[in-house]
Amino acid sequence: MKIxxxxxxxxxxxxxxxxxxxxxxxxFFVSRYESAKSSISEDLTILKEQFELxxxxxxxxxxxxxxxxIYIPTMSKEDAIVEVENLIYQLEAADDRILPGGxxxxxxxxxxxDQLRKIGKIxxxxxxxxxxxxxxxxxxxxxPIAQMVALYLNIPFVIVRRDSKVTEGSTVSINxxxxxxxxxxxxxxxxxxxxxxxxxLVIDDFLNGGGTITGMNSMLKEFxxxxxxxxxxxxxxxxxxEIDFEYESLIKVQKDPSFAKGFELTLGTMFKD
Amino acid sequence: MKIxxxxxxxxxxxxxxxxxxxxxxxxFFVSRYESAKSSISEDLTILKEQFELxxxxxxxxxxxxxxxxIYIPTMSKEDAIVEVENLIYQLEAADDRILPGGxxxxxxxxxxxDQLRKIGKIxxxxxxxxxxxxxxxxxxxxxPIAQMVALYLNIPFVIVRRDSKVTEGSTVSINxxxxxxxxxxxxxxxxxxxxxxxxxLVIDDFLNGGGTITGMNSMLKEFxxxxxxxxxxxxxxxxxxEIDFEYESLIKVQKDPSFAKGFELTLGTMFKD
Numbered sequence: 190m191k192i193x194x195x196x197x198x199x200x201x202x203x204x205x206x207x208x209x210x211x212x213x214x215x216x217f218f219v220s221r222y223e224s225a226k227s228s229i230s231e232d233l234t235i236l237k238e239q240f241e242l243x244x245x246x247x248x249x250x251x252x253x254x255x256x257x258x259i260y261i262p263t264m265s266k267e268d269a270i271v272e273v274e275n276l277i278y279q280l281e282a283a284d285d286r287i288l289p290g291g292x293x294x295x296x297x298x299x300x301x302x303d304q305l306r307k308i309g310k311i312x313x314x315x316x317x318x319x320x321x322x323x324x325x326x327x328x329x330x331x332x333p334i335a336q337m338v339a340l341y342l343n344i345p346f347v348i349v350r351r352d353s354k355v356t357e358g359s360t361v362s363i364n365x366x367x368x369x370x371x372x373x374x375x376x377x378x379x380x381x382x383x384x385x386x387x388x389x390l391v392i393d394d395f396l397n398g399g400g401t402i403t404g405m406n407s408m409l410k411e412f413x414x415x416x417x418x419x420x421x422x423x424x425x426x427x428x429x430x431e432i433d434f435e436y437e438s439l440i441k442v443q444k445d446p447s448f449a450k451g452f453e454l455t456l457g458t459m460f461k462d
Numbered sequence: 463m464k465i466x467x468x469x470x471x472x473x474x475x476x477x478x479x480x481x482x483x484x485x486x487x488x489x490f491f492v493s494r495y496e497s498a499k500s501s502i503s504e505d506l507t508i509l510k511e512q513f514e515l516x517x518x519x520x521x522x523x524x525x526x527x528x529x530x531x532i533y534i535p536t537m538s539k540e541d542a543i544v545e546v547e548n549l550i551y552q553l554e555a556a557d558d559r560i561l562p563g564g565x566x567x568x569x570x571x572x573x574x575x576d577q578l579r580k581i582g583k584i585x586x587x588x589x590x591x592x593x594x595x596x597x598x599x600x601x602x603x604x605x606p607i608a609q610m611v612a613l614y615l616n617i618p619f620v621i622v623r624r625d626s627k628v629t630e631g632s633t634v635s636i637n638x639x640x641x642x643x644x645x646x647x648x649x650x651x652x653x654x655x656x657x658x659x660x661x662x663l664v665i666d667d668f669l670n671g672g673g674t675i676t677g678m679n680s681m682l683k684e685f686x687x688x689x690x691x692x693x694x695x696x697x698x699x700x701x702x703x704e705i706d707f708e709y710e711s712l713i714k715v716q717k718d719p720s721f722a723k724g725f726e727l728t729l730g731t732m733f734k735d
Contacts, residue, residue, distance in 0.1 A: 239469040
């Protein structure tokens with residue numbers, strides 16, 4: 190059905206927002222709205238401008254016969270810092286973040302859709318140009334973050350597991366050492382879940398010694414895949430961490446009984462100049 | 463800054479889509495766009511109509527001083543059936559769905575953002591009026607579905623775990639029997655993750671004997687919470703299932719070696735008249 194500019198803008202906005210990182214041809218919109226190419230181009234000019242002004246991200250134009258537009262969700266560094274500072278404020282408001290054994294409680298945050306949307310968009314924005322073809326995380330607490338980033342980058346996510354379940358078909362397993370201890374653990378990934386030659390963004394909720402992420406890096410090699418980046422929501426403040434990978438964190442957690450609540454939070458490496 | 467109708471429509475569309483099930487006051491839009499209330503009302507009329515035409519869902523108006531609009535993501539039964547039939551088509555295209563032990567392989571589906579968006583919206587639409595305040599699922603494979611439904615209903619989701627992890631603080635644990643066997647297993651939920659008196663939508667990927675869901679129902683009682691509904695992506699075709707709960711499924715899986723691929727898929731209970 191032929192529709193007018195106003196409803197067209199509403200529909201196009203929704204369409205692009207729900208198809209991030211996907212090339213949409215002008216022809217598609219022309220036939221969807223039974224409108225002239227020139228009208229669609231004008232619509233896209235309006236959308237482009239407002240998407241940037243509103244901070245949704247940018248709409249890129251790809252020229253040529255196979256061309257069209259791609260919506261790339263992004264958040265400016267300034268906006269991301271404001272969001273993460275809000276997050277820090279909320280995390281600090283609770284009294285019982287530090288659990289026995291020194292673990293940092295994040296479960297409430299990782300179950301809140303609003304917070305997850307923000308975290309996912311910040312990470313997806315940072316890796317918008319990474320050309321990652323998949324996301325890898327480890328069960329259970331990395332999953333909500335990985336899934337949100339996957340939604341914004343519009344690529345599949347795979348879940349490495351520490352427990353062996355019989356319901357997923359043949360798996361590849363590797364051993365990895367928990368840093369700071371001599372404990373050797375096992376992680377597994379279903380063989381068919383990640384294509385060989387993938388370019389993978391690795392996501393986790395918390396970086397402590399780095400053993401788990403080192404393990405996921407080994408797993409990537411088993412799948413002849415490369416690492417597109419490593420992002421964690423929080424990292425502990427561990428100056429002498431012996432790791433052989435680059436990563437970005439949103440929040441740095443410094444645990445010290447001398448602080449009022451036993452910890453202090455600051456902006457992570459992603460926001461360093 | 464004062465902005466014109468076209469860019470306003472783009473921004474309002476995005477705003478409502480990313481704040482489902484949330485009351486947004488007209489005053490909020492009036493000050494956001496520095497526009498007259500009458501203009502905002504006209505905008506909302508356009509949005510309302512197009513949201514329904516495009517199948518995003520409906521925009522409800524709440525009258526009165528504390529009034530405003532609420533965007534409810536919905537999908538018509540007809541559209542949902544088309545989507546689930548597409549899903550069935552894709553599931554049937556693969557040769558190796560049936561794993562040793564009779565398990566049904568779904569991992570590829572549960573890692574695909576596009577499929578998850580559709581599944582999440584179908585379930586959220588069905589339970590749009592359930593007044594659920596939280597979603598409960600069990601690790602690991604229920605999580606992606608639960609998270610998508612949580613995003614559309616804009617409520618938190620909690621993850622019950624079969625393994626005991628030390629990093630989440632004190633937990634409530636219950637024992638449950640795996641149906642068809644005499645095995646007794648244990649599931650746990652972090653105490654602070656679900657407020658007492660919640661109204662909970664229970665989500666899982668696969669319903670076999672019903673032991674896991676019976677377990678989650680017991681868990682709800684431990685939290686003095688009520689069940690707002692139970693939804694599963696797939697259920698096995700088990701005519702003599704002895705369960706004491708109502709549920710809805712999207713897909714019914716009939717396993718039989720006499721079928722070409724060892725199974726046949728049909729529409730689940732959600733689409734019965």
